[in-house]
Amino acid sequence: MSGAWYMDEDYETDQREPHRSPNEPADVDMSLLADIGVLHWKLDTANYEGEGGTFDKLRKERGYNYSDIITVSPDKLPNYEQKIKSFFEEHLHSDEEIRFILEGSGYFDVRSKGDKWIRIKVECGDLIILPAGIYHRFTLDNKNYIKAMRLFQGEPVWTPINRPADSHPARMTYLQSLQ
């Protein structure tokens, strides 16, 4: 993770720009992300497999038995424009969203406790877990390319549940977990 910051309120400028808030320009620290259930590890993409390593442990302990690879770029992702739009709609899932970035970079935006956007920059080697029920979205940055491994517990369900979804069970469980 190469930084996380509160976002500005500029909705005119390209979503791929950093959008760092001029009022709160300092990076937010990891503990604030941990407080909202966002977890992060930095791994070596050339050498992450192997028994007993962090990747292996996470996979076993958290029961991630499914994985695939997604490449998001104009020429690699079918229905690119439509996908880019839906990634950036504010949504939640009934399961964790786990991404291990293999190449490229992008931004995951997550809502703070006070419902402000925090932008998290991810790049090669970042493994990020967004908890079930957190409102979030994703965008490429202006380099327009990311390749990531998606992990899942059981049969994958990628369905986004767009906001408002305040009475969704995953949302209620998530909010309880913050108390």
Ligand SMILES: CSCCC(=O)C(=O)O
């Ligand atoms: C970095 S993975 C691409 C985005 C994605 O898979 C998602 O938002 O669900």
Ligand SMILES: [Fe+2]
């Ligand atoms: Fe998502």
